[in-house]
Amino acid sequence: MSRIIVVTSGKGGVGKSSVSVNLAMALADHQLKVCLIDGDFGLKNLDVMMGLENRVVYDLNDVVEGRCDIRQVLVKDKRMHTLHLLPACKSLSFDQLDTKIMESLIHHLEKEYDFIIIDSPAGVEQGFNYATSIAHEAIVVVNLDLASLRDSDRVVGLLMKKGIHQISMVINKMNQDDIESGKSLMVSDAIDILSLPVLGIVYDHHDMIEANNKGMPVYLKKDHLLHKCFHHIALRVLGHKVDYVQCKKRGWFSRIILGIE
Amino acid sequence: MYILVKGLNGRLVFMMDDEVDFHILMKELKSLLKESLFVSKDYFPKAFFDFKSRILNESQMKTFLHIILESQAVIFDGIAIEKAKPVQHMKLIDRTIHAGEIITVYEDTLITGQINPGAIVYFKSRLYVLKGIMGTVEGINENAIVSSSCYKNANIRYFGNVRQDFTSLEMTLFYYKDKQIYLNKGDELICQE
Numbered sequence: 001m002s003r004i005i006v007v008t009s010g011k012g013g014v015g016k017s018s019v020s021v022n023l024a025m026a027l028a029d030h031q032l033k034v035c036l037i038d039g040d041f042g043l044k045n046l047d048v049m050m051g052l053e054n055r056v057v058y059d060l061n062d063v064v065e066g067r068c069d070i071r072q073v074l075v076k077d078k079r080m081h082t083l084h085l086l087p088a089c090k091s092l093s094f095d096q097l098d099t100k101i102m103e104s105l106i107h108h109l110e111k112e113y114d115f116i117i118i119d120s121p122a123g124v125e126q127g128f129n130y131a132t133s134i135a136h137e138a139i140v141v142v143n144l145d146l147a148s149l150r151d152s153d154r155v156v157g158l159l160m161k162k163g164i165h166q167i168s169m170v171i172n173k174m175n176q177d178d179i180e181s182g183k184s185l186m187v188s189d190a191i192d193i194l195s196l197p198v199l200g201i202v203y204d205h206h207d208m209i210e211a212n213n214k215g216m217p218v219y220l221k222k223d224h225l226l227h228k229c230f231h232h233i234a235l236r237v238l239g240h241k242v243d244y245v246q247c248k249k250r251g252w253f254s255r256i257i258l259g260i261e
Numbered sequence: 262m263y264i265l266v267k268g269l270n271g272r273l274v275f276m277m278d279d280e281v282d283f284h285i286l287m288k289e290l291k292s293l294l295k296e297s298l299f300v301s302k303d304y305f306p307k308a309f310f311d312f313k314s315r316i317l318n319e320s321q322m323k324t325f326l327h328i329i330l331e332s333q334a335v336i337f338d339g340i341a342i343e344k345a346k347p348v349q350h351m352k353l354i355d356r357t358i359h360a361g362e363i364i365t366v367y368e369d370t371l372i373t374g375q376i377n378p379g380a381i382v383y384f385k386s387r388l389y390v391l392k393g394i395m396g397t398v399e400g401i402n403e404n405a406i407v408s409s410s411c412y413k414n415a416n417i418r419y420f421g422n423v424r425q426d427f428t429s430l431e432m433t434l435f436y437y438k439d440k441q442i443y444l445n446k447g448d449e450l451i452c453q454e
Contacts, residue, residue: 154360157361195357195374
């Protein structure tokens, strides 16, 4: 029986897809069989972020219309051999999707994988309903701004209504300087508002954008701060107790010599 | 001696100690009723039993009556016992009420989490919120009260009356009287109670 985790947020642009991709990578790095589902049918971007865009031959629409088997849709990641992507497709809308199809799909995948990670689309509409209706657990991705937290709060209420009570949050794009200067909310504010356990903290870093653009998830950079962030998140998902990753600030000397953004 | 016997208005009043164990008390009653004072072939005094603050359950009551009947020494003339107070149940909601959630509570309720902005809680009785009220609460009964020690931009509504954008970090109780919303803060709460 696999663990089905939906990665959601409510608000768009908080980094759900980045968290989904890198978490899936981190779990696969532990030799666990992971299936990452791009839940944003009608749009698709996980294949781009993972550098698998050119390897998508069939899509979910082909499965729905019986042109191929579900196994033919899954795209294997060459860098992490136990990670597969189920890409979305632009030609398929939620209206064409039957819950029975989704259930049989998940039923099939459950036998094969240890983890199924579903990247939920933004909003709380039909896409969100589909993504959450098949999940057992949820990770709510938040930024330390009030709009993100308010939307996430709404999402938490909806998840509970759907019977998902194992919910945790990942604080994404955290900027230590903004917190210290009072521009951003603090982690404690997020905890106060959402009353959720913090699964992990991912720091704001330009390398994330570059990694997504190049199709080379940041988790693959072994010495990177963000690699460590996702590694710790994966460990916590697996039930280990680990400290939150601390972002070490550069001293004044390295700021002058190396320059800092 | 845990039982004191008094003659009062032509009957015997048995004053039963209410701190001793029930079985010890019954044992003493049993031996007391066997004493020569009570053993008579043609005279059966009326006996009233005062259990003070002791609350007897069904099985204890049966045991007690059985002893009286079995002794054949007195005429049972009544009993005084503390009435068992009805147990008041309080509903416990051990979580935060999130944005978009609308819940209605009909009995006394304790919310251990907080009511977040965008959430609405309708309450018919007493509502206590531990972590704070940031959303909206609405009384649907004239006797309904809401109490918390933390309000942040909270809205309190009663029958179309609104206390809007209320913020306080002091224990505050809201209630409805004469078609208006009233509040008591801090020590005033004691007066209200």
